[in-house]
Amino acid sequence: MNVTPARGARNVVCGLAGLLLGISLVGRLDSTPSPLTGAQKLRDFFEAKDEYTVIFAGDSHVFRQLDPAVFDAATAARGRATRAYNLGVPAHKFFEIDYQLRQVLRRDPARLRFLILDVSFGWDFVQLNLETERFVSWHDFRETLAAMWYTSKRREPEGALYDAFNEKTRLNNLHLEAFFSQETHHGRGFGIVRPWTAREAHPSTEVILPGYRRGYLSLEDTPDAAFRHRDFLERVERGETRWSAPVRPTLRPMPPYKKKLLEDLLLTLESRGLRVMFICGPLLSRPVEFPTDDPVLASPNRLFLYNDSSRFPNLFELDHRFDRYHLDQRGSEEYTRAVAADFLSFVDAAGN
Amino acid sequence: MLFVELRFLLFFVLVFAVHWALRNSTARKTWLLLCSYVFYAAWDWRFLGLIVASTLLDYGVGLGLARARRRRVRIALLLASLSGNLGILGFFKYWNFFAQSGGVLLSWLGIPYHPWLLSSLVLPVGISFYTFQTLSYSIDVFREKLEPTRSLLDLALFVGFFPQLVAGPIVRAAAFLPQLATTPLFARVEFRRWLLLFLVGFVKKACVSDNLAPIADQYFAQPGAFTALAAWTAILFFSIQIYCDFSGYSDMAIACAGLLGYRLCDNFDSPYLASNITAFWRRWHMSLSSWLRDYLYIPLGGSHGSLLATYRNIMITMLLGGLWHGARWNFVIWGALHGLALIAHKEWIRLRPHPLTSRSAWASAAGTLSTFWWVCLAWIFFRTAGASPAPFTEDLQKAWVVFKAFVLLDAPGSADLSGSLWWVLPLAVVHILAHRRHGIHTIERMPDWAFAGAYGLVFSFVLAFVSTEYQPFIYFQF
DSSP states (O other): OOOOHHHHHHHHHHHHHHHHHHHHHHHHHOOSOOBOOHHHHHHHHHHTTTTOSEEEESSHHHHTTOOHHHHHHHHHHTTOOOOEEEOOOTTOBHHHHHHHHHHHHHTOOTTOOEEEEETTOBOOOOHHHHTSHHHHHHOOHHHHHHHHHHHHHSOOOOOTTOOHHHHHHHHHHHHHHHHHTOOSSSSSOOOSSHHHHHHHHOTTOOBOOTTOBTTBOOGGGSTTHHHHHHHHHHHHHHTOSOOSSOOOOOEEOOOHHHHHHHHHHHHHHHHTTOEEEEEEOOOSSOOEEOOTTOTTTTOTTTEEEOOOTTTOGGGGSGGGBSSSSOBOHHHHHHHHHHHHHHHHHHHHGGGO | OOTTSHHHHHHHHHHHHHHHHOOOHHHHHHHHHHHHHHHHHHHHGGGHHHHHHHHHHHHHHHHHHHHOOSHHHHHHHHHHHHHHHHHHHHHHHHHHHHHHHHHHHHHHHTOOOOGGGGOOOOOOTTHHHHHHHHHHHHHHHHTTSSOOOSOHHHHHHHHHOHHHHTTOOOOOHHHHHHHHTSOOOGGGOOHHHHHHHHHHHHIIIIIIIHHHHHHHHHHHHSGGGBOHHHHHHHHHHHHHHHHHHHHHHHHHHHHHHHHTTOOOOOOOSOGGGOSSHHHHHHHSSHHHHHHHIIIIITTTTTTSSOHHHHHHHHHHHHHHHHHHHOSSHHHHHHHHHHHHHHHHHHHHHHHOSSOOSSOOHHHHHHHHHHHHHHHHHHHHHHHTOOOTTSOHHHHHHHHHHHHIIIIIOOOOOOBOOGGGGGGHHHHHHHHHHHHTTTTHHHHHHSOHHHHHHHHHHHHHHHHHTOOSSOOOOGGGGO
16 A cells, blocks of 8 residues: 555544544443543533532542532521532542642632531552542543643642652653553443453442432442442451441641642632631541641631541441441431531631 | 553554654664563563573574584584573573472472572563574574574564564564565555454454453352353353453554564464364464474474374473473473374374265364364363462362363352353354455455544444453463
8 A cells, every 4th residue: 555644644534533433422322320530520510510609529438428418408407508519539539639629719610618628538549549440530631631730730849758759750650550541531441241240340430320419429329339238247247347446536647748738729729718627527447637736727616527436426337337438328418417517617617 | 561552552653653754774673673672671671681682692693603614513502592592481481380399399208498499480571482583593593494694683673573572473583584684665564454453453352352351260260169151151261362362462463563564474363263173273373383393393203203203292292382381280281182182183084984075064063163172171271370389289179170160060169150151152253254354355445544434433442342451461471
C-alpha cells in the first residue's frame, strides 16, 4: 500500500473518528451501572447547584451514612429548612476532596453556605487504590489532565516533612498509572463473563444504582449487600471482628504539612463565604488525624465526634451496622439526625 | 509493559513514528535497539546485562568461528556459546528446581544441608526465548548454514528486538539477520494485514484470555471444592486461555514487527483443530517445536535410526521441551504425555492395516476431538505447576485431584462453574470461521479510509470487553 502523508493523515483521522464514534455508542448501549466517580457526583450536583445550602464531603463514611433527605427533614422539623447534597465518594482521599470542593466553588453555587466535612478520610493514595474501579474510573482523559494540572499548580505547603516536588511527582505518577491502567472512557471494560465473577472478585465495587438520591446510597441498596452483610455477621459470630469493646473518640495530631494543606483548603472555602463543620463518623477504632492543637478548628462548637459508643450507643449496635466500617439504613438515619442536630448548634454558635 | 496496555500503544506509536522518520538504516536499527532495551528495562532493568552478555558472547563466538578452520577450535567455540548461554539459562531457570529436588533427596537420606540451597532466584523475563535465539545463531554459524554477522548492532537487535524479546516467536538468525542487512521500505509495509493481526491478537488476549482466566483460576486455586463438570469447564477454559494468551501475544508481536518492516515467523496455526497430535505439534508454538526438531531431535538421530531410537529421541525432545517451560516436575510430565501421544500416533500410523487415503469428516472430527481431549489432559499438569518455592509434591497432589475429576469424573466438591460453559460454543465457532478466513475478502476490498474508520469503530467495541484486570502473559514466566 503506497501511503502518502495526506492519505496517511486521512486514514488516521478516519480511524480516530471510528474510535470516538464507537466509544460514544458503547456508552449509550452499555446498560451496566456506571462506577461511581467524583465527576459523576459533581455533574449531579451542578444540575441543581443553586438549590443547595449544605453539602457533605468525605469518603464512604459520608456517602453511605448521611442521607440528605433525612437531614433536611430533621432541620425542617426544627424550623431551619436546609437543602443538602451528599458529595461523598467511597475511598476519596484528601486530594480528591480538595479538588472536588474547589470545582464546586468555581461554579459559584448561589445559596451554598455550609460544608460538613468528615475528617476520617485517608490522605495517601496507595497501590491498592489503583486496583479499585472507582479510582480507575475517575481517571478518564479529561479528569486525569485536570488532576495533574491542579497538582502542578497548587500552592506548596511549608513543612519540614513535606517534599513538595516528590509529592507532586508521586501524585502525578499515580494519576498516570491509573489512566494507563484503563482503556475506555468508562474506565472499566466490562468482561464477557466477568460480571459473573465480579461480585466475588470485587466486593467493594461501587456503582450508581436506582435509589441513588442527592448523592446518597445506603449500602443495603447495593447489589451484593446481602452477601456482604451476612459475611460481616458471620465474622462477628466467629470473633474475627473486634466488636464489643467500647469506642472512645480518638484524634491524633496531624503532621505540619497535612495541617497546612487542610488550612489552605479551609482558607479558600471560607474566603468564599462557606462555613465548615467537621465531623468524625462512628468509626470502630481508627484514630483520626486532626489539627488538635488548633483551638479554633478543634473547638467543640465546630468539631463533632461520633466515634463515641458512650454518647451514641445505638450506632455501635449490630442492628445499626452494615459492616465494620459503615452503618446500615437504620443507623444512617439515626446518625444523620444526630449530625443535623449538631449542625444546628454549629449554625447558632458564633452567629454562623 | 504489556501489549494490551495503553502505555504500550503509546510507546509503539513513538517507536513507529521515529523509526520511519529516520532515513539512515543504522540510525533506525540503533533506535530500535534502544527502544528494545527500554522495553525490557520496563520489566526489570537488572537483567539487561544478561542480554548484553549473551549478545557479546555469541558475537565473539560468531567472529571466532568465521576465522577458525580447525575443527577442535570450532567445537571449543561452540561449546563456549552453549555453556555460556545454557549456563545462564540453567542457573536462573533451573537452580530452584534442582536445589529443591536435591533438598528433598538429602532430607530423605537424612543428610543435613544449608538453607541457602533452597533460596529462590528471580527468573529473568524472556530468558528462555532469547537464549534459544542466540543458540540458533551460534549453531547455524558452526554448521556453516549462516554467515556470521560482522555487525554487533545487527546481532544485538536480533537478540533484543522488542516485539519478540520476552515471549517469542523464537526467531532464527538465518531468517532475521538478512532482513537487517536491507533497509525496510515504508511503502512495502502491509498495514492492513498487520493492523488486523494486531487486533486479532488483542482480542484473543485482552477479551478472551483475560476474561476466562478468573474462572479457571478460581477452580485451580481449590480444585477439591468443585464438581467434575466444573473441572471440565475450568480445563476447557484454561485450554482456551493459554492458546489465546500465547497466540494473541505472538500475533501482536508479529504485527508490531510487520509494522516496523520486519517479518517474524508464524507461531500458531489453529492447533486445536489438528486431527492428530503430530499435526498439533506442527501447529502449536511452531517456533519452539521447529527449534527443538532442528537443534535437538535431529542431532539426536531423529527418525533415521531404529524404531526404539526414534521413540527415545521423541521422548527426550518432549521431556526437554517440557522442562524448557519451567523447572517443575509437572512440566516434565506434560512433556512426557505429549511424547507418549506422539509415539502412540507413530505406532498407529505404522500398525493400522489399511491406511486411509481420504479421511471421512467423521474420522477427522473424532481425531480432532480426541487430540484436543489429550491436550487438555496434559494441560492439567501444566496448569497445576505451582510457584518455585512450593514443593513439587503439592503440584502433583493438586494435579491428581484435577486428573481424577477430568478423567474419572470423581470429584469430591459441590461448587459449580458450569454456568459459563456455554461460552465455549461461540468461541469455537469464531475460531473455526477465523481459521477458514471468512470475511477476509470483504476487508481486503475496502477502501483504506473505510478500513481505518471501521478499525477504529471495532477497536472501541473491543475495548469495552477488555477486562480491567490485566493478566500477565502466561509465557512471560518461561
